[in-house]
Each structure stands twice: as structure tokens, then as C-alpha cells.
Amino acid sequence: MTADGGGATADVRLARAWLSRAVEPGSVAMWQFVTEAGPVVAAEALRAGRAPAAVQALVGARAQEDVSLDDLARVQRSGGRLVVPEDDEWPAAALHCLTLAALRQQTDDGSRPRDRTTSLVPPLALWVRGDRPLDDLVDRSVALVGSRASTAYGEHVAGELAHGLGERGWTTVSGGAFGIDAAAHRGSLAAGAPTVVVLACGVDRAYPSGHSALFARVLEDGALVSEWPPGCAPLRHRFLVRNRLIAALTRGTVVVEAAARSGAQATAHRARDLGRSVMAVPGPVTSARSVGCHELLRDTERGATLVTTAADVVETVGRVGEDLAAPAERPASARDSLSDVARRVLDACPVRAGVSPERLATVAGCEVLDVLRVLPALELHGLVEWTGTGWRVTPPSRRQ
Numbered sequence: 141m142t143a144d145g146g147g148a149t150a151d152v153r154l155a156r157a158w159l160s161r162a163v164e165p166g167s168v169a170m171w172q173f174v175t176e177a178g179p180v181v182a183a184e185a186l187r188a189g190r191a192p193a194a195v196q197a198l199v200g201a202r203a204q205e206d207v208s209l210d211d212l213a214r215v216q217r218s219g220g221r222l223v224v225p226e227d228d229e230w231p232a233a234a235l236h237c238l239t240l241a242a243l244r245q246q247t248d249d250g251s252r253p254r255d256r257t258t259s260l261v262p263p264l265a266l267w268v269r270g271d272r273p274l275d276d277l278v279d280r281s282v283a284l285v286g287s288r289a290s291t292a293y294g295e296h297v298a299g300e301l302a303h304g305l306g307e308r309g310w311t312t313v314s315g316g317a318f319g320i321d322a323a324a325h326r327g328s329l330a331a332g333a334p335t336v337v338v339l340a341c342g343v344d345r346a347y348p349s350g351h352s353a354l355f356a357r358v359l360e361d362g363a364l365v366s367e368w369p370p371g372c373a374p375l376r377h378r379f380l381v382r383n384r385l386i387a388a389l390t391r392g393t394v395v396v397e398a399a400a401r402s403g404a405q406a407t408a409h410r411a412r413d414l415g416r417s418v419m420a421v422p423g424p425v426t427s428a429r430s431v432g433c434h435e436l437l438r439d440t441e442r443g444a445t446l447v448t449t450a451a452d453v454v455e456t457v458g459r460v461g462e463d464l465a466a467p468a469e470r471p472a473s474a475r476d477s478l479s480d481v482a483r484r485v486l487d488a489c490p491v492r493a494g495v496s497p498e499r500l501a502t503v504a505g506c507e508v509l510d511v512l513r514v515l516p517a518l519e520l521h522g523l524v525e526w527t528g529t530g531w532r533v534t535p536p537s538r539r540q
Contacts, residue, residue, distance in 0.1 A: 148226035155183040156224045156265040157208040157369065162186065162199050165263055165367045166256030166381045168245050170198050174264055179224075214370040218344040219359070220269035225262075229273035231389060237414040238262040238388050257380035260388075260413060263367045269343045270336075270363030277336055277363055278389045281311035282453055283411070285386065285404040286320025286396035287429050294320055294397035294429060297421055299327035301394065304450025306333025311362070313338060313390050315382065316351060320396045320404070325358060334362040338389070340382040341374035342366060365389075383407040384414075392417030392457040394447060398432025405432040412442055417457050420444040474521040481506055482514040486523055486533070494530025 148156075156179045163170050173195045174182040185191040186199050187206070196203070212222060223229055241260035268274055282305055284298055302312045302324040312328040314321040316337035328335035335358055339347065343364045346352035355364060367385065368378065383406050387393055393411040395418075398404040412418045420437050423430025436444035447453050475483065481504070488503035489495070497511045504511065515531060518524040525534045 147228045147230075148224045151180050152226055153222060153224055154208050154212070155179040157211050157222055158183050158206060159186075160222075160265045160267070160367065161207065161211060161369045161372075162202040162205070163264070164198070164256065164378075164381070166259045166261060166384075167198055168242050168259055168261050169195055171242055171261045171264065172246065179264070211369040211371075214344060215267055215269075218269060218370065220267060220343050220364075220370075223266045223268050223274055225265075229275045230266075231275040231278050233275070234278050234389050235262050237416070238384065241414060257377055258410075260384055260410065263385065265367070267343045267366050267369060268363055270359050270361075272334065272361065272363065274363060274365070277311055277334055278313065279311075280309060281313050281336065281390045282457060283313045283386045283390040283393040283407065284320065284324035284396060285314055285393060285398075285407050286324075287398055287402060287404060288317050288319040288321075289399075289429070290319035290323070290397050291423075291427065291429055293423065293427075294421075295323040298323035298396045299330070301396070301421075301447075301450050301453060302327030302333075302335070303331045305453060306331030306335075308450060308454055309333070310450075310454065311336060313386055315339070315379075315386060315403075316347070316355065316358075316364075318348060318350070322351065322354060324396075325354060328362075329357055332361075336362050336389070337364050338382055338386050339364060339366040339374070340368070340378035342368055342370040342372040344370040345372075345374070347374045379403060380406065384410045387411035387414055387416055390416070392419060392453070394419040394421065394453055395433050395436060395444070396421045397423060397427075397429045398436075399428060400431045400435070402432050405436070408436055408444065418442075418444040419447040419453060419456055421448065422446060474523055478518075479514070481510050482518060485511050485514050486518055489524050489531055489533045491533045491535075494527035494532040496530050500531060 187203055238260055239262050284302055286294055286298060298320045305312055306328045311334050312324050313336045314324045316339060325335045337358055341347050343366045346355050383403060387407050387410040393408050395404050395408050408418045420433040423433055437446055445456050484504040485500055488500045497508050501508045501511045522534055524531050
């Protein structure tokens with residue numbers, strides 16, 4: 141993969157680089173304007189102040205700033221690139237759900253006012269670090285999200301799920317934060333599988349700073365992705381805007397731990413609105429960190445699917461008839477193959493002193509011949525033994 145991504149012309153890439161800094165993501169009106177006019181014409185109109193008033197207001201004072209060439213050079217120095225819809229590696233199939241959602245949000249004049257943090261709209265461009273094509277990375281991917289203030293239980297489950305998904309050839313996508321996100325990324329890396337971090341800041345910044353080493357490991361086979369150009373700070377509202385990308389790029393979202401109000405729960409709602417699978421891991425009913433998961437599971441109309449293993453997740457998001465989870469393993473017991481009479485005779489056997497077949501028949505409520513018929517099978521299974529004076533249950537120390 142070349143540094144410039146291939147596919148788009150230089151003027152288109154430069155225009156989208158400018159738009160990514162001039163416009164905060166999440167505006168349906170801006171996306172519609174750029175889509176209809178084209179990125180080059182749209183950028184020129186916004187810089188000249190000739191765009192429709194509603195769209196021009198979204199740019200504001202940034203219209204007079206142009207550091208596009210610096211942004212492209214800066215991301216290239218960090219080993220990254222700008223991926224745009226005109227590129228071959230643009231994840232068009234994954235992001236198509238955002239296109240459909242944006243079209244549903246438009247009114248007759250195409251400018252329905254909405255909160256950017258909840259709007260479902262495709263990105264104008266994506267800044268990416270990592271050598272693998274982005275569309276290939278997210279083709280078979282699952283989002284694992286959860287609380288930053290996670291418990292040991294939640295981190296263990298997130299790591300196990302990500303590791304199991306990685307072993308099955310699935311990419312884990314998350315936000316790179318402390319807690320569940322970090323556990324998911326590490327679990328995927330431990331399986332030797334790629335993982336994708338969707339950031340709310342520039343891809344040249346490690347946020348949180350304590351994860352700089354983790355992000356370096358992610359870049360070995362995965363990617364860092366952001367809508368914001370290099371150097372941009374992780375402002376609070378950007379995390380909420382970012383959530384829709386985590387939901388859209390993946391085939392489903394798993395919430396491992398979430399409080400009653402959390403970004404993880406918001407990501408699950410975005411995934412549900414986009415028609416993606418939503419899954420949740422149950423936690424202790426006494427844990428405040430699992431309240432959000434339990435609320436998702438209790439929703440009778442659009443509730444989440446309960447999952448506990450990677451196999452459950454793959455069965456939910458995988459191909460019908462191919463990615464089925466194996467039945468849960470149950471401990472085998474010699475009693476499983478016994479007939480009704482044999483079980484009754486076994487239950488009638490004492491644990492200490494042996495008794496006669498006649499006594500067993502009385503307690504079990506069957507004929508003596510029935511007792512004599514099943515005793516050899518019970519003895520063969522190591523369930524009963526002859527004491528010399530009668531039959532009793534085989535002690536656990538001698539049971540096979």
C-alpha cells in the first residue's frame with residue numbers, strides 16, 4: 141500500500157484533507173453538500189464563502205485556514221495516509237449503512253438539524269496508520285467496547301473474547317481507551333490477530349498517553365483510524381461522534397461492561413440504529429459496571445443478544461449455517477445412559493452396608509428380576525459393588 145492510498149487524484153485528496161480539518165464530522169448537511177458538489181468544488185465554495193448559509197456556518201472561521209499539505213506531510217512522516225471514498229481501500233461496504241442512515245435523516249430541503257454526536261453520517265475521509273488496506277482489515281471485524289473503569293471480570297472476559305475472535309480470523313475494533321478497550325486490543329494481539337483502534341484525535345497522537353506502547357504493537361498488523369487530521373486533540377464531544385464509526389465499520393458490537401450511562405452503551409445504540417448486531421455480556425447483578433449490559437439484554441423490542449464466548453459472537457455475526465457455535469459442553473456421567481429402572485435401583489442402594497436384591501426391589505418399587513437384570517450393568521459402570529452380604533453404592537475412592 142502506497143503512502144497516498146492510490147485511487148483518488150491529488151486535488152480530490154487535498155480537498156478532502158482540507159474538509160477534514162475545516163468541518164467537524166457528523167453533519168448530514170455537510171455530507172450532502174460535499175456528495176452533490178464534489179469535494180473539490182465544495183472545498184472551493186466554502187473557502188470563498190459561497191456555500192449555502194447553513195453549510196457555511198459549520199465551517200466558520202476555519203474557512204480561512206489551509207494546512208492541508210502540512211497535514212498530509214505530517215501523517216506521511218508518521219507512516220500513515222489519508223484514505224478517501226475515491227480510494228480502492230475505502231471500506232465502502234461497511235460504511236454503506238451510514239449512507240442509508242444519512243439519507244433517512246434528510247428532509248425535503250436536505251438540512252434537518254440534528255445533534256452531531258448522535259447523527260449517523262458517513263465520514264468525509266479517514267486518516268489511517270498501518271500497512272494493511274483498511275477495507276481488508278474491517279471486512280470480518282467485531283467491535284468490543286466497555287467501561288474505562290472496568291473490573292477484573294470485565295477485562296478477563298474482553299481479553300478472552302478478543303483472543304477467541306482472533307483465533308477464528310476476526311479483527312477486533314475498539315476505541316483504545318483504558319479498561320475494556322485495552323483488554324480487547326491486547327487479547328487480539330495475544331492471538332496474533334490484527335486489531336483496529338478508532339481514535340477521537342489525530343492518529344499521530346497516543347491517547348491515552350499510557351497506551352503508546354500498545355498502539356505501537358497494534359501498528360504491526362492492525363491500524364489506527366481517525367476522522368480528525370494529525371495533531372487534533374481528543375475533545376470530549378469527539379468521542380461521542382467517533383462511536384458511530386466503531387459501530388459502522390464492524391459486523392456487530394459486543395458490550396462487555398457498561399454503566400447505566402456510558403459511551404459503550406451509546407455505541408450499541410448506534411449499531412442497532414444501523415442494523416448491526418448488538419451483543420452484551422451479562423455480569424454480576426450487584427455490579428454497577430454491568431447495569432448497561434443488563435438494560436440492553438432486557439429490552440424486549442430491540443434487545444441485545446446474550447453472548448459469553450467468541451463462538452457465540454461469531455455465530456451471531458457470521459455466515460448463516462457456517463459459523464455456528466458448538467453446543468455447550470456438559471460433563472458426562474455414567475448415569476446418563478441408564479434406564480429408568482436402573483436409576484431407581486441405583487438410588488435404592490445404600491452407601492455403607494450391602495442389602496439383598498429383594499430389599500432393593502422393595503425400595504425401588506420394581507420386581508426382583510428387574511433388579512437382578514440391571515445390577516450387572518451398574519457394577520460394570522463402577523456404580524455399585526457386592527460386599528459379600530449385599531449390594532451397595534461404590535465408594536468414590538474406588539469408582540472408575
